[in-house]
Amino acid sequence: MSDLIIDRTGMFDMALNLLTARAVHVAAELRIADHLATSPASSARLAEATGTHEPSLYRLLRLLASVGLFAETAPRTFATTPRANALRSDVPGSLRPFVLHTLGVLYPAWGEMSHSIRTGEEAFTKAFGEPVWQYHADRPEANDLMNQVMSRESEVMIDDLVAAYDFSSFGTVVDVGGGEGALIAGVLAGTPGLHGIVFDQSHVVSDALLRSAGLGDRAEVVGGDFFDSVPGGGDAYVLKWVLHDWSDEKCVEILTSVRAAMPPGGTLLVVESVIEPGNDPAPSKILDMVMLILNGGQERTRDQFETLLGRAGFHVQRVLPMASSSTSIIEATAVEPKQE
Numbered sequence: 001m002s003d004l005i006i007d008r009t010g011m012f013d014m015a016l017n018l019l020t021a022r023a024v025h026v027a028a029e030l031r032i033a034d035h036l037a038t039s040p041a042s043s044a045r046l047a048e049a050t051g052t053h054e055p056s057l058y059r060l061l062r063l064l065a066s067v068g069l070f071a072e073t074a075p076r077t078f079a080t081t082p083r084a085n086a087l088r089s090d091v092p093g094s095l096r097p098f099v100l101h102t103l104g105v106l107y108p109a110w111g112e113m114s115h116s117i118r119t120g121e122e123a124f125t126k127a128f129g130e131p132v133w134q135y136h137a138d139r140p141e142a143n144d145l146m147n148q149v150m151s152r153e154s155e156v157m158i159d160d161l162v163a164a165y166d167f168s169s170f171g172t173v174v175d176v177g178g179g180e181g182a183l184i185a186g187v188l189a190g191t192p193g194l195h196g197i198v199f200d201q202s203h204v205v206s207d208a209l210l211r212s213a214g215l216g217d218r219a220e221v222v223g224g225d226f227f228d229s230v231p232g233g234g235d236a237y238v239l240k241w242v243l244h245d246w247s248d249e250k251c252v253e254i255l256t257s258v259r260a261a262m263p264p265g266g267t268l269l270v271v272e273s274v275i276e277p278g279n280d281p282a283p284s285k286i287l288d289m290v291m292l293i294l295n296g297g298q299e300r301t302r303d304q305f306e307t308l309l310g311r312a313g314f315h316v317q318r319v320l321p322m323a324s325s326s327t328s329i330i331e332a333t334a335v336e337p338k339q340e
Contacts, residue, residue, distance in 0.1 A: 023063055024087075025103035027070075028096050032061070033080060033087035036070070040079040093156040097148035105142050109293055122296040132294050137203055147204065151182040154240070158186030160322040161271065165329055167191045167236070170267070174199060174234035176226055176258060177242040180206050185213045197222060197231050226254050232261045240271035244287065245297040248308055255312030262334045268314055270330040274321075275301045283326040305330055 027033070030050040035041060043061055047054035061078050064070050069087075070078045086095045109132075112123035124132045136143040167173060167187055171194070175184045178198035188196050195218055198205060202223030210219045222231050227250075230237070237258050243251045258268065273284035284299045291297035300308065306316045314332040321328045 020063070020067055021103055022107075023060055024069065025099055025107075026060060027064055028087050028099040029104070030057075031089065032070070033084045033096075034089055036078060036080040036084065037088055037090075040073055040077050043076045043078065046078070093152055095152070097145055097152055101142075101145045101149050105145060106294070113289075113293055116292050116296075120292075120296070123293045124295065133201075137201070143203065147180055150179045150241070151209070154179075154182035154186070157271075157322060157327055158183060160327075161329065162187060162190040164320050164322050165269065165331075167194055170234075170236040171195060172197065172234045173236045173238060174231055174261075175238045175240065176200075176230050176254075177239060179204055180208070181210045181219065181221065183238065183240055184219055185210055185215055188215050188218055189213065195219065197234060199224060199226065199231055201225065226257055228257065230257050230261045234262070234266070236267040236269065237262060238269045238271065243270060243297075243308070244272055244291050244299050245295050247296050247298075251308055252311050255309065255314065259313045259334055264334055264336045266334045268309075268332045268334065270305065270309070270332065271327055272305075272330065273299045273326050274305070274319060274328045274330070275299050277301070302330075 030052065032046065032050070035046055035049050041049075043058040044054050046052075046061070047057045050057070058076055061070055062072065065072045065078065068081060069084050071081055073079045085091060086093075087099065088094055089096050106124070108127040109124040112127045115121065115126045116123045122132070124135070128135050130138075136146055161183070168191055173184065173187060173194060174197040175181070176199050178184055178200055181196075181198040184196035184198050188194055196215075198207075198210070198219065198221045200221075200223065205221045205223045207216065207219070207221045210216055210221070224230070226242075239254070239258070242254065246254065255268075262268070273287055275284045275288065276282065288299035291299060302316075302319055305319075309316055309330075309332050313335055315335050317331045317333055319328050319330050
């Protein structure tokens with residue numbers, strides 16, 4: 001055993017990352033980044049503003065300063081950092097809703113991870129007693145938070161999407177699973193003359209964002225279930241962060257609904273992470289485990305996407321990595337069904 005290399009420090013840090021993550025969640029709940037937005041503040045002043053126990057709050061802030069979330073600039077006085085600014089509620093692409101949802105609403109599911117590994121089933125249902133989508137449908141506050149997460153994440157990647165892909169050749173783009181319409185709003189704003197349709201479940205879809213952006217006359221919202229059908233009339237269809245939510249069989253059902261609404265030669269744009277081979281760290285590999293735990297879904301490799309899309313009548317034309325995210329655009333064409 002004398003030549004055995006053991007990295008106890010690295011393993012210790014990995015095992016305790018859970019506590020650091022939960023500390024970030026508490027800071028997001030207390031809006032510490034908002035309180036520090038304009039100037040540094042003492043832990044006493046922050047405790048008064050947040051209604052917390054000052055000695056305990058100081059210990060929390062000291063921990064978070066050690067990982068770069070805040071900075072202790074004088075004894076018991078803290079300032080913001082670029083990382084903390086991502087938790088501010090007033091910045092574009094804020095991660096505060098993501099932290100509150102992932103480390104708060106969804107937190108019990110992570111404790112059932114072993115259930116997913118042992119059975120291949122989603123751990124969320126075991127933890128909560130119902131599937132993730134039903135849980136959110138039944139709880140407006142959790143559903144609103146999830147919508148905020150999706151909208152904020154869409155805000156961040158929309159500029160990349162418009163820069164990476166030219167939508168000007170299309171007349172109507174249908175965003176399947178489009179939530180509150182953040183993606184369509186961005187695409188329409190960058191493509192004059194384009195019409196958009198946002199399609200999602202009735203309790204999710206809303207035209208408020210589109211109207212506030214002055215795009216109400218160029219876009220419409222439709223509620224429904226993409227396992228049954230999706231709106232026709234589009235010459236391009238977008239599935240952003242949809243397929244990773246589902247098993248292969250469920251994905252084929254969704255894709256078959258989309259294919260049925262499209263003319264031959266229509267364009268499908270799948271916006272997802274693509275897992276690359278090798279041992280390098282990648283957000284897609286973490287998200288892959290998240291999808292398994294929440295709903296039995298998965299991230300996929302290019303080969304897996306080609307096989308999946310092929311089963312539903314699509315041919316992959318190209319994969320376009322986006323500039324500043326781990327997301328890619330998989331462009332596919334609806335092919336003519338084979339004649340018997």
